Amino acid sequence: MADIFELPIKVLFQHCDPAGIVFYPRYFEMVNQTVEEWHELGLDYSFARMHSEDRRGVPTVSIGAEFSAPSRLGDVLTWRLELIRLGRTSAHLRVTALAGDELRMVATPVLVCLDMDSGRPVPWADGVRAAMSKYLAAQ
């Protein structure tokens, strides 16, 4: 059975727009935070270490998102991350936000492992690949 990474994020004043709901670019900050905390807490490979020591990055090269229902100030969202496909230099994720049982949004970011000095994709390091594999969802 695949692992699923979960992260709670509270909807704060700074996330909300004049309509009183989460402004959607702020949702993408939460998606990014989920990916970042997955690296640190789920893969034991913090962004700080990745960027500073290994000079690697994981830019998002594409993303799709559906916003099913609005989120409001004070809602606590459960963000869930699953790995859909793991390529040699890429990772296809599904990141979902729930408030209780209600789906609020689903995003499908594709990350690429990048060498920051050359600006080119490189294969995932073996340890990172092994750690990621535990989150690979059954097809």
Add this chain to the structure above:
Amino acid sequence: MADIFELPIKVLFQHCDPAGIVFYPRYFEMVNQTVEEWHELGLDYSFARMHSEDRRGVPTVSIGAEFSAPSRLGDVLTWRLELIRLGRTSAHLRVTALAGDELRMVATPVLVCLDMDSGRPVPWADGVRAAMSKYLAAQ
């Protein structure tokens, strides 16, 4: 021939991440700005009027995006907006960012016309629909 709405946006320090390139949630703020200025300058229907006087909103219900090449501090991006499909209560857009001739990103937001008091989709007002139609791309 369909109209295309264009808006220049300079990449500022606040848009860039530790890798020195635009942080992708900031791109979505630029997409939103393009949609907002299209309403004000292209459709003669400002967000201020829409929200305050007419109690309407145009939330994004889904979006896809591909990031073709990174943008850096000081780049001036030309944002182009075309209307792909105009439904009774929805609008499918294609929003593209170019630096000179180089494609940086393309996004495909779907907006819905919402009555802010009921929280329900409502048909576009006739004047808004007529103004939008000029931007409808040939299929």
Add this chain to the structure above:
Amino acid sequence: MADIFELPIKVLFQHCDPAGIVFYPRYFEMVNQTVEEWHELGLDYSFARMHSEDRRGVPTVSIGAEFSAPSRLGDVLTWRLELIRLGRTSAHLRVTALAGDELRMVATPVLVCLDMDSGRPVPWADGVRAAMSKYLAAQ
């Protein structure tokens, strides 16, 4: 002895600028988050309830800040909030960010209790004032 409210916030990728340190407007989002969580967790008066049910807000009317040392990706900051002066319609705060023992920034926001319908300052509700008083620092 006055209570001090504390909140840990991790420095994320989204907070950092091309120099690799926290972009200072993001620090103010953290100050605002500290004030917001103080209301919810320290005063038992959430922003959601304040804004939606009571139609009150607590806009910041002035603020000073000193940035003593930079914060980097992955730093966990301890935000501390003390109440310096409690007026009839205002509250003078001191909000400090520490990384371990090292001071990173101190901010001194002044909040005003606002009636959102009239747009005018109003006295703190008795319960809110009583809850706030526990955080009043000795002079």
Add this chain to the structure above:
Amino acid sequence: MADIFELPIKVLFQHCDPAGIVFYPRYFEMVNQTVEEWHELGLDYSFARMHSEDRRGVPTVSIGAEFSAPSRLGDVLTWRLELIRLGRTSAHLRVTALAGDELRMVATPVLVCLDMDSGRPVPWADGVRAAMSKYLAAQ
């Protein structure tokens, strides 16, 4: 007579909070944008050149701000920048936002010229100092 740098910035949806007014951390993004455009347009020394070629930065080491009146969606703010004091390695600014004749906010950032490799303050380059001096307000 000292020069005053001016920059118009429109208040967008992304700047506004659930109370329908500019969220104050967003004001600081506008302050930063004013400082950044002053460098590029007023001093002919773009942030891109400063950071990439010269490995210099101008972090804000302290700032004070007063928010005199709220700004709303669609307001066009005129940001004015004056230089109050020019030190060997620092610059004290006054940055003001007006909507027509109405003052909306005033901020007093202090910048330091930093060598990004050593992390230490360094004197302003002669050309930058000369360009800045034109904006030095009479005492």
